[in-house]
Amino acid sequence: MCGIFFSLSSSNPTSPTQETCELLQKRGPDSHKTHTLQTDIEAQNGESLPLSYYLTFTSTVLSLRGDHVYSQPLVDSKTQSVLCWNGEAWKIAGERLQDNDTEQIFNLFLQAVGNDPTDSVINIVEAISSISGPFAFVFYDAVNSRLFYSRDCLGRRSLLEGFDEYGNLKICSVCDSASVDYFKEVGTEGVYAIDLKRYHDPSMSPRELYQTKTIPWSSDPTPSVGHLRKSIPPMNTSLPTEQPPALTTDSVFVKELEYNLRQSLELRIQNIPNPPDYVAGQSAKTAVLFSGGLDCTLLARLSHDILPQNEPIDLINVAFENPRVAAAAKANQKTPSPLSIYENCPDRITGRSAHAELQKVCPGRVWRFIAINIPYSECLSHRDQVKRLMRPHNTEMDLSIACALYFASRGQGAANSDPLYIPDTQTEDTSVYTSTSRVLLSGLGADELFAGYGRHGVAFNRGGFESLIAEIDLDVSRLGSRNLGRDDRVLSHWGRETRFPFLDEEFVSWVVRAPVWEKCGFGLPASGSDATSGIDCEKLALRLVAIRLGMVRVAREKKRAIQFGARTAKMETGRSKGTDALT
Template sequence: MRKKCLFFVENEVDSSLEKLTCIDDNPLMCGIYLHLSRKGHVEPSHQDADFLSRRGPDALHTYKTISATEAAQWYLTFSSSVLSLRGNSVHAQPIIDDKSGSIFCWNGEAWFFDDAKVCGNDTQAISKRVFDSVGAQKNSDLAVLDVLDKIEGPYALVLYDAVSQKIYLGRDSLGRRSLLINDASIGIGELTVCSVTAGQSLSKIHEADAAFFTIIDLSTAEPTLYRARPKPPLPIINKQVPMDSHLFTRTPSGETISDLTTQLRSSLQIRVEDIPSYTAYGLNANPSKVAILFSGGLDCTLLARLTHDILPHHQQIDLLNVAFENPRVLNARATSKSITETPGSEVDTYETCPDRVTGRSSFLQLTQVCPERTWRFVATNVPYTEYLDNQATVIRLMHPHNTEMDLSITSALYFAARGHGTATISTSTQQVASYTTTARVLLSGLGADELFGGYARHAAAFARGGYQALNEELELDFLRIGSRNLGRDDRVIAHWGRETRYPFLDEKFVRFALQLPAWEKCGFRPGKPVPKHFETALTPEKIEDLHPEKMLLRCAMWQLGMKGTAAEKKRAIQFGARTAKMHAGKTKGTDTVTIEKPTPNLP
């Protein structure tokens, strides 16, 4: 049976700034801004406009309109920036419907609509369907929501239905794109919706709920906000508990390993194919189109290995690896008698960073298993002073998340996504001292730990209550991933004009992973000791002796010829990159951050 494929074609294209109608082959990623006021139009501040432009460096346009009814008159200001990820031309958002006057801002990738693959321009396909649904004479909310519920892929959106005088805003059910609401002045008839923090008061900013769309009714004297009906529920995790788990082999079945590889390769394929070249950084010879946030760990290296199978071998792939100068670590080393190297030297500071060690090791394995491709290992070294200089920016980007742990994680992502460092090229002995990746698409392994039991707490849950407790912990982690991680990470990474894509969080792949029983994901077995997270990860002789966490992914990696990476232990990014506890003291991960600049006190 042939697969359905949606492709929308219009007879006329008008790209004038007056109408701002975008109907070409160019999907758009962007920054979104909407300000709603009773008093007048309010454009983004200089800093807000700068943050929006960084998310979408190819275009930034503003459109103003007035929504007037007998009850009230509202001034609506829309701004959208554009990051062009396909096609040869750039067209502006917001998108205006000539027929109804409705306005649509889209930040995302619609991979599928109503189970049909979206071919060509996803912005064109979705906006056409949305505009066809606005102004329905009866149940207008249902008509719009029926369209939005059929989208598969990461997105955030704002839709102004000029017929029904309603605004719809929200993001995908997993929360993979950022959309923030600032309702600090809602009492005097003002509201701001933005991809990043916007407005003078940050205290009332919160992320749009991924489980619902929010609707703002402008037909009343005061802006009425209410939740739309719940979105289609997320897939339910398989909580099956075996009658006799002692009969299981240590590893998942061969069929499941094969299915995992097939499903993940399919998820990757739609995310890495047909990406245009981008040469703004001056690299004109075979620029990289895809880069991977690369610690050298299991998840990101598995993505790299499978991406190699998909992309033509002449396309180079960049591996972005980050290491920090941490004064606390350096001071500890300086006072340790067992340290013989010179404290503070570059090799000591960066090359012994855990993620740098595993990164270079996995990079070497990739070059050996996949020698026909040129791989670039981009080593980003972040001095403590540079970390401090950028701290205020990172804190603003991650807001409303505001803990020390948030800062540790997002600092590593912020500098890694910048993509600038010293490049080691696999096909030569050459090192490029100053290199910035041209890739505008970054792959992340986020989601693998939540789906396949990669955290230490999963091992602890199994030790405490077997498969039942493990299932409960896995379900909790999956359900909160959007609120804990994804919007925050999108704001930080997109600041560099790059889009993060999460192959492990593809809807179809998620459904596959959640329907697997726990013993097919993990190697936890009754009577088998679970290695401590700090134990040395040596390459075992047999596949059965791999670490039990994420055993299914380890088996796939093993079968793909990278046994060393298959045995790598899990390490949190803040410890691997050494962004945790950047200065001495009794700071806890749950403490609220400050922007004070402590004295480095480097040895």
């Protein structure tokens, strides 16, 4: 995982601000390097002066692939082409990558652009289409004087762009204080290309000079020339011709779901390098953003089957002091609660319960529960930093979600491996443990794919399977344009990388090709089994996988948004709405 800054200017080299450098180094603490170059474009008539472009590339690196730190930007000594890569290429053309992916991607791009300018764009499109994994990148093809930049079609990595007050184009993983007025998210519609080799009148404005062409993604398996081959196929919109059968733990789809999710997870947690100051049997390489809900607990349970038995897994659980909730609870309670305000948080309660079930089902593993308690005063003291990281997003809901992710990814709290341990208000643990893991697992994507939101049930009640399919299709189609960039900026601030097994391209493709009645329980008859009686329709297939793996209690957990589970929503009294802009 890396941080990227790039600038393109026709007047002078433009370096990142000190604030930008500091934010990028928080994302990538292992390496920090800058490379600049100048390219001159000759006038065609031989009379005008050459037009000079100044390109500045800065990269920071969090090293999680290979046996040593691979510093960026990568520069090809022969051609002077440059790559800034922030991603994890798990596969190229269906083949798993061994060792570091950055150098292999660079070589792939260099081969694609070659020495023939007539085919270089088509070849780079093919190269990008072959990559499976989250990414954001800036690549300068020096042979043909072309700049390419993009995010993957699901938008799993942050990349922002905009023109500053001097007309310089800037592209960056983060937004500093000076960039908030002009930065926007790089779209996920395709790859963006700027052709610098054509001579333009130097008197033109920068926006006219830097004419950006979009090479769009296409869901067509054999797209037309100049289109990227999108790895996610269209949604299966077929409707049942008769009553679908009940879903059970022995259904073919449920068994295949367990297998495919395991495959996705293996890519993301096997062969993680030892973190700094690693102690075998004590330090964790993998941590789970852990509310105790179905999705994250399922990832934790499957991780147990994949990782060595002696490797601890950290379960990161965050709870906040919410003054509004605390005041209401105090007013309504006749006798004081023996539990602290943190232990009464919904996500803390489900987290403790799921921890106990994991320990019962997988007793040989050290499951380290990290209880992160955030006082209101501490939340306020970090508020400006969180707002800076989530930019250009700027609503009350953005802030409440970002606060929970920010403190969770810091990974700093009271750690305990005993599932029976529950501190009371008198004996609450004040010792501080910081997770050594540089890899965080998130269950994001499961609700969109398996109909986990309340609105999915509303859609089914309104219009049956047809309306349900349309609602799921809408959710999946807008994954790339919603909040993953914001989440990446916030979660990466503490030098950790978040990985999303439910958003693996092959996994997503497999799920969207399946008929909707195999993914959730709407419109299905009851299975007749005592083990599954009364289980929720939302994400039924995932709930059945949890039961197959022994997680019977977790299989019945309700969906709860993070801002309500951790109690970051509406910390102050008032009439503000989640969609209100922050002042």
